[in-house]
Amino acid sequence: MNLRGPLNRPINVVVLGATGSIGQQTLDVIDRNPSRLRLFGLTEGRRSTRRQADYLVQGQAGDVDFDTQVEAMVTDPRCDIVVVAIPGARALAPTMAALTAGKEVALATKEVLVMAGDLVMRAAGERGIRPVDSEHSAIWQCLWGERRESVRRLIVTASGGPFWAHPDLDLDQVSVEQALNHPRWSMGPKITVDSATLMNKGLEVIEAHHLFAIPLDRVTVCVHPQSVVHSLVEFVDGSLKAQLGRPDMRLPISVALFYPERLPDAVPPTPIEELSGLEFYALDEERFPSVRLAREAAAAGQGRPAVLNAANEEAVGAFLAREIPFSGIVRTVEQALAAFPGGGDTLQDILEADRWAREYVRDKSGSLKTK
Numbered sequence: 001m002n003l004r005g006p007l008n009r010p011i012n013v014v015v016l017g018a019t020g021s022i023g024q025q026t027l028d029v030i031d032r033n034p035s036r037l038r039l040f041g042l043t044e045g046r047r048s049t050r051r052q053a054d055y056l057v058q059g060q061a062g063d064v065d066f067d068t069q070v071e072a073m074v075t076d077p078r079c080d081i082v083v084v085a086i087p088g089a090r091a092l093a094p095t096m097a098a099l100t101a102g103k104e105v106a107l108a109t110k111e112v113l114v115m116a117g118d119l120v121m122r123a124a125g126e127r128g129i130r131p132v133d134s135e136h137s138a139i140w141q142c143l144w145g146e147r148r149e150s151v152r153r154l155i156v157t158a159s160g161g162p163f164w165a166h167p168d169l170d171l172d173q174v175s176v177e178q179a180l181n182h183p184r185w186s187m188g189p190k191i192t193v194d195s196a197t198l199m200n201k202g203l204e205v206i207e208a209h210h211l212f213a214i215p216l217d218r219v220t221v222c223v224h225p226q227s228v229v230h231s232l233v234e235f236v237d238g239s240l241k242a243q244l245g246r247p248d249m250r251l252p253i254s255v256a257l258f259y260p261e262r263l264p265d266a267v268p269p270t271p272i273e274e275l276s277g278l279e280f281y282a283l284d285e286e287r288f289p290s291v292r293l294a295r296e297a298a299a300a301g302q303g304r305p306a307v308l309n310a311a312n313e314e315a316v317g318a319f320l321a322r323e324i325p326f327s328g329i330v331r332t333v334e335q336a337l338a339a340f341p342g343g344g345d346t347l348q349d350i351l352e353a354d355r356w357a358r359e360y361v362r363d364k365s366g367s368l369k370t371k
């Protein structure tokens, strides 16, 4: 659907998770384009955005009252597009509600696809999902006008996070403050810790696999510390296509909101003369096993991606609460995956796997604390 074509009014945008980093930047894009975008509805967590909209839903996703109000908002016939930026697994239910109502979804919350990629993509059908994750937006843009059978592999770039460039650093000893000090991007705490463990890339491999229907073994990762090349696609003829620019999430947000158009001056241009010294390195999967773990969990299926995701969310929470060491995050995810008895692939099974993993980690993090 071309949102501009049949509409003689601004696009009505719903922002789920308006107080987070992506939510705030989405509001910024809306504010800068009042003739083309209108804030139709939003959800806020603990903080207030002091915004006027047709719908304002406050509280926590997962609470019955909140979810009911969100469902009414995203299924309203006047809503054109839903930006999903609620962090973590709680974004699954509202995403499914929007897709089932036939809405366009711009997805920032990769956990939704990690947990239930098959179900979500089936609900999205022909129109697909518009990625807001910078790497996936890059791949999406590289794929415009290309045939799927022309793709050899996707190359997801990783900044490496704060610890990749310091191989002598003891990952048992790094502090919460060190993990939250990301060298390139300013983001929420969960994704910043995921960038430091490289679990963010593991989740992004699964995300790319579902978004673009490319087999897992053809989604690869390379470390690119400058974060200028946002990702690449390699084609069967040997050519590489990349999307480049300064790190700025307002670009992928604008691409998702205005597709298939491009918004003039969405971000300041990147002077090509400044792009010297771009580096690319293979990922050391021994020091950072997250990508391998994610790939294995997704290949095995049967609720394991949901276990990976939920165990990671809980373990990151325990690290941020200073209950477990940094290295305990990935160790905990690995242990949860090894202990998981296996489930099924229905939504019910996935939610059960999610619940199982959270309980497992909460029981476990007490004992890890003393290690």
Ligand code: MG
Binding pocket: 133, 134, 135, 136, 204
């Ligand atoms: Mg990303």
